[in-house]
Amino acid sequence: xSEESESEEFEVIFVxxxxxxxxxxxxxxxxHLATQPVRVxxxxxxxEMFQKGELVLVQKQRAKAEQDALEKRAIDLxxxxxxxDVLDQLNRESTKEIDYSDLIDMVGKDRYIEALxxxxxxxxxxxxxxxxAAELWNNCGKPTVGGERWTAxxxxxxxxxx
Numbered sequence: 001x002s003e004e005s006e007s008e009e010f011e012v013i014f015v016x017x018x019x020x021x022x023x024x025x026x027x028x029x030x031x032h033l034a035t036q037p038v039r040v041x042x043x044x045x046x047x048e049m050f051q052k053g054e055l056v057l058v059q060k061q062r063a064k065a066e067q068d069a070l071e072k073r074a075i076d077l078x079x080x081x082x083x084x085d086v087l088d089q090l091n092r093e094s095t096k097e098i099d100y101s102d103l104i105d106m107v108g109k110d111r112y113i114e115a116l117x118x119x120x121x122x123x124x125x126x127x128x129x130x131x132x133a134a135e136l137w138n139n140c141g142k143p144t145v146g147g148e149r150w151t152a153x154x155x156x157x158x159x160x161x162x
Contacts, residue, residue, distance in 0.1 A: 013053045020045045070094060074106040082119045083112065083142065100143050113145055113158075120158035130155040 023042050027034035034042070073093070077086040083103070090098045104112045123133045134150040144150055 009057050010054070013050055013057070016053075017050045071106040074103060075111065078103075078107045078111050078115050081115070082122070083115045084140070086115070100141065104143065109145065116142075116145070117158045120155055123155075124159045130159060133159075 020042060023034075023038070027039055027042055031039075070090070074086065074090055077089055081089070083100070087098060087100070087103055090103070098106075107115075120130075120133060123136075124130075128136075130152040133155040134152050137150040137155070142150070144154060147154065
């Protein structure tokens, strides 16, 4: 949610509060103009309802700020660490469970591929074949960047990017 839409939501609450006040005065001054359902609606709208609306907006702002901070942290971590290490670290720091899909959503596909490339190169340096790496990544459920499952060819492409 952008800052502009948040301020618009607060403005809507302010305008609604003001409109209800005007309707109360009008229905009090001209009771014959208001129908029974309108009078009931006006009577049930009270300050507490507006405060609840504001509270919901504040909670949305807080959740958005927390999500933004988590995304920034994920981006900072993925630029220097392996994918699984980032997931472990984020899950230690976060109250919600983060999986591969969440991580990719937070850091973007390009950063994810860069981290996989670093990992593939590290595996290659440690004499792990592309077949073994594909099997390892498939077993741990690491999402591919194209197909359904990791293949030796896909991992070889990443190993050759360095």
